[in-house]
Amino acid sequence: MFYRDAGQFKTSYAADMAVFPLREDRIGLAVILLVAFAVVPLFGSDYLLNVVMIPFLIYALAAIGLNILVGYTGLLSLGTGGFMGVGAYACYKLTTFFPEVNIVVWILASGLFSAMVGLVFGLPSLRIKGFYLAVATLAAQFFLSWAFQRVPWLYNNNISGAIEVPGRTAFGFAVTGPSASPSVRYLVVLGIVALLTLLCSNLVHGRIGRMWMAVRDMDIAAQLIGIRLLPTKLLAFAVSSYICGVAGALLVFLWYGSAEPDVFSITLSFQILFMVIIGGLGSLLGSFLGAGLIYLLPIAMRLAAPAIGLDVAPSTIEHVTFMIVGALIIAFLILEPHGLARLWQTLKQKLRVWPFPY
Amino acid sequence: MVRHAFAAGAFALALGAGMLAGPAPATAQEGIYVPLFTYRTGPFSGSGIHIANGMRDYLEMLNARDGGIGGVKLLIEECETGYDTKKGVECYEAVKGKKPVMVNPWSTGITLPLIPKAAVDKIPVLSMAYGLSASADGNRFPWIFNPPNTYWDGASMIIKYIAEQEGGLDKLKGKKIGYIYLDAGFGKEPIPLLEQLAKDYGFELKMYPVAATEMANQSSQWLGVRRDRPNYMIMYGWGVLNPTAIKEAVKINFPMKNFISIWWPSEDDARGAGDGAKGFKTLNWHAANANFPAIQDIVKHVVEKGQSKADKASIGQVLYNRGVYNSMLIAEGIANAQKITGKKQVTGEDVRRGLETMNLSAARLKELGFEGFAEPIALTCADHNGHKASFVQEFDGEKYVPVTKPITPLTEKVAPLQEAAAREYVEKNTGWPKRTEPCDKNS
Numbered sequence: 199m200f201y202r203d204a205g206q207f208k209t210s211y212a213a214d215m216a217v218f219p220l221r222e223d224r225i226g227l228a229v230i231l232l233v234a235f236a237v238v239p240l241f242g243s244d245y246l247l248n249v250v251m252i253p254f255l256i257y258a259l260a261a262i263g264l265n266i267l268v269g270y271t272g273l274l275s276l277g278t279g280g281f282m283g284v285g286a287y288a289c290y291k292l293t294t295f296f297p298e299v300n301i302v303v304w305i306l307a308s309g310l311f312s313a314m315v316g317l318v319f320g321l322p323s324l325r326i327k328g329f330y331l332a333v334a335t336l337a338a339q340f341f342l343s344w345a346f347q348r349v350p351w352l353y354n355n356n357i358s359g360a361i362e363v364p365g366r367t368a369f370g371f372a373v374t375g376p377s378a379s380p381s382v383r384y385l386v387v388l389g390i391v392a393l394l395t396l397l398c399s400n401l402v403h404g405r406i407g408r409m410w411m412a413v414r415d416m417d418i419a420a421q422l423i424g425i426r427l428l429p430t431k432l433l434a435f436a437v438s439s440y441i442c443g444v445a446g447a448l449l450v451f452l453w454y455g456s457a458e459p460d461v462f463s464i465t466l467s468f469q470i471l472f473m474v475i476i477g478g479l480g481s482l483l484g485s486f487l488g489a490g491l492i493y494l495l496p497i498a499m500r501l502a503a504p505a506i507g508l509d510v511a512p513s514t515i516e517h518v519t520f521m522i523v524g525a526l527i528i529a530f531l532i533l534e535p536h537g538l539a540r541l542w543q544t545l546k547q548k549l550r551v552w553p554f555p556y
Numbered sequence: 557m558v559r560h561a562f563a564a565g566a567f568a569l570a571l572g573a574g575m576l577a578g579p580a581p582a583t584a585q586e587g588i589y590v591p592l593f594t595y596r597t598g599p600f601s602g603s604g605i606h607i608a609n610g611m612r613d614y615l616e617m618l619n620a621r622d623g624g625i626g627g628v629k630l631l632i633e634e635c636e637t638g639y640d641t642k643k644g645v646e647c648y649e650a651v652k653g654k655k656p657v658m659v660n661p662w663s664t665g666i667t668l669p670l671i672p673k674a675a676v677d678k679i680p681v682l683s684m685a686y687g688l689s690a691s692a693d694g695n696r697f698p699w700i701f702n703p704p705n706t707y708w709d710g711a712s713m714i715i716k717y718i719a720e721q722e723g724g725l726d727k728l729k730g731k732k733i734g735y736i737y738l739d740a741g742f743g744k745e746p747i748p749l750l751e752q753l754a755k756d757y758g759f760e761l762k763m764y765p766v767a768a769t770e771m772a773n774q775s776s777q778w779l780g781v782r783r784d785r786p787n788y789m790i791m792y793g794w795g796v797l798n799p800t801a802i803k804e805a806v807k808i809n810f811p812m813k814n815f816i817s818i819w820w821p822s823e824d825d826a827r828g829a830g831d832g833a834k835g836f837k838t839l840n841w842h843a844a845n846a847n848f849p850a851i852q853d854i855v856k857h858v859v860e861k862g863q864s865k866a867d868k869a870s871i872g873q874v875l876y877n878r879g880v881y882n883s884m885l886i887a888e889g890i891a892n893a894q895k896i897t898g899k900k901q902v903t904g905e906d907v908r909r910g911l912e913t914m915n916l917s918a919a920r921l922k923e924l925g926f927e928g929f930a931e932p933i934a935l936t937c938a939d940h941n942g943h944k945a946s947f948v949q950e951f952d953g954e955k956y957v958p959v960t961k962p963i964t965p966l967t968e969k970v971a972p973l974q975e976a977a978a979r980e981y982v983e984k985n986t987g988w989p990k991r992t993e994p995c996d997k998n999s
Contacts, residue, residue, distance in 0.1 A: 249650065357977055365672075460768055
């Protein structure tokens with residue numbers, strides 16, 4: 199009733215090919231952006247910004263990065279944590295060498311280092327596929343974790359082996375360090391995530407995205423219609439690692455404030471991979487939904503127990519959360535193997551024809 | 557399908573609404589809010605549960621016996637960190653709004669991100685004998701407290717103990733000492749000191765790092781130990797690392813009397829290795845039994861009323877008492893803050909002053925019911941640590957028994973290192989705030 203395409207005529211090719219062809223979708227997106235950019239920083243509590251929104255956006259960005267590789271190009275990767283770490287350590291080194299440069303510039307630049315590392319570890323992808331590629335990227339993960347532990351140059355010979363984020367300003371505002379206000383940090387994260395999401399949206403809806411998807415669906419057929427496999431796959435690795443690297447730099451600089459090498463372990467890789475699978479392979483929206491489910495659900499459940507007056511020990515909640523989240527993931531995968539993004543599409547389809555389903 | 561979708565949507569909406577509201581706002585109830593970061597889950601829970609019980613039970617006992625501190629009830633709340641930095645930071649954000657008088661992170665990984673925040677949020681951090689060793693420098697880190705000794709002090713005391721066994725520091729020459737450690741900030745910190753001591757005294761240092769993911773599988777490290785045949789082994793471990801290392805040491809027939817650990821292994825850690833673990837040694841700075849009036853009060857007011865999660869046998873054990881010691885410091889910091897300010901309802905800023913002027917003399921320990929529990933300790937504005945002596949205790953198959961007099965740290969070796977590390981930390985973090993907090997007279 200409120201959501202239908204009747205009466206919305208497309209009069210140009212551009213309108214026909216738009217990412218959001220329906221007026222309702224465009225309005226919805228505008229409302230979400232307005233809430234994200236204006237309402238949340240103005241009215242959100244510190245807790246909402248620090249614990250809910252900033253980590254959610256960072257995870258969503260990392261999930262988008264991995265989704266380009268796994269969802270769009272069909273190359274399974276377990277090295278996400280390592281690539282995120284490269285971004286974080288690169289940003290740390292860059293800002294110690296050139297402290298006067300705007301930190302936002304370094305966060306965006308640090309992704310380039312991770313893209314380079316991604317290119318190197320992406321080389322085998324031409325020859326090996328599927329699980330075998332996953333094992334090769336696993337090697338990348340282990341190698342990078344090892345490097346973060348064992349190369350003192352990376353953490354400036356810090357005695358505790360951790361990287362500690364120095365206070366930096368951008369455009370006159372403190373962005374990193376303890377004196378940065380949560381709203382400033384949130385807006386920086388949101389700005390970067392929105393920018394990179396837009397970039398990815400344009401990539402995947404254009405020629406490059408189609409090349410990736412062609413390779414994903416059948417690489418021999420893609421080769422036959424003139425797509426060169428190696429550059430296409432390597433480009434996917436580079437773009438994916440770039441985005442993961444930026445997400446890693448954001449994670450340490452705008453969320454944790456300091457990080458031990460353990461942060462970028464295989465656990466992080468799996469977490470991001472689960473977000474992509476639950477959210478929906480090959481969907482940008484799915485990356486956000488997946489990050490939301492995996493990261494926010496446990497937090498919400500921790501808050502929900504006291505809110506409804508249950509007096510249980512925090513450790514019990516932790517155990518129960520573990521079980522419920524696990525069960526939910528299985529349930530989601532059984533009910534909708536294509537992820538939350540597909541669920542959303544189905545819902546939209548139903549709404550379109552409601553109240554006269556056929 | 558559509559029903560599922562709607563159900564999921566409604567569920568998500570409900571959760572979202574809960575999240576927007578954030579954690580329940582501070583209770584209107586009068587009281588001093590003391591959050592405890594604990595880990596009763598995860599790979600480190602074997603150690604964490606005892607600590608959590610000890611910390612909680614002592615504070616609960618104060619509430620039950622004295623009605624809190626200075627007549628103000630303590631609002632105790634646990635936050636589960638699972639020894640995970642991410643969850644620890646989340647816990648910190650969750651408790652920050654409720655005006656805590658201090659936080660006890662109980663993990664070096666969680667302490668590090670909180671160090672710069674402490675001065676901004678005006679919440680002191682009490683990282684008892686863990687965290688950043690350099691933060692013992694009160695002039696540079698006015699908000700961080702890490703009594704009663706640092707990991708560097710610990711390493712130097714172990715070396716001193718070994719030297720005593722050999723007949724003097726000069727007898728260390730040519731000896732081989734192995735160092736097995738958790739490959740994280742905690743285990744890495746003593747390395748520069750050990751390397752320097754190795755150079756100064758001419759012993760050979762062999763290192764066996766254990767990654768946090770590989771704690772339960774140390775066969776390759778102990779194969780290395782068997783090959784290198786070190787005369788002594790030093791261990792800096794936590795969680796599953798400790799029992800595994802002890803078991804492996806027993807398996808390769810390493811002489812247990814030459815196996816000395818920093819202060820973290822519990823009785824359970826050693827007991828798992830059976831009779832072979834007899835002779836295993838650790839450092840400690842407090843008693844490991846329950847024969848103190850304060851601990852008997854815990855039994856009477858908390859445990860026997862069924863309000864403790866602790867298993868009765870664990871009361872008085874090393875890690876339980878460690879938690880009690882930690883809470884004793886918390887309580888003393890608060891009591892001292894009340895004394896200085898004359899206020900009953902103290903804030904984080906007051907408790908920072910309270911901790912800084914803390915003077916737990918022998919008389920005060922007796923008053924608290926802790927006579928002989930630990931050495932007296934006094935903190936000053938410049939020294940937030942105390943660098944107190946620790947003794948070596950030996951596992952006799954059932955419990956730990958002290959085998960030495962308290963050993964003082966090698967201050968002349970540790971102090972320059974601490975000074976250099978603190979200076980470097982401040983230099984690296986450009987814009988590190990200068991200490992502006994005035995220094996109170998020690999009461």
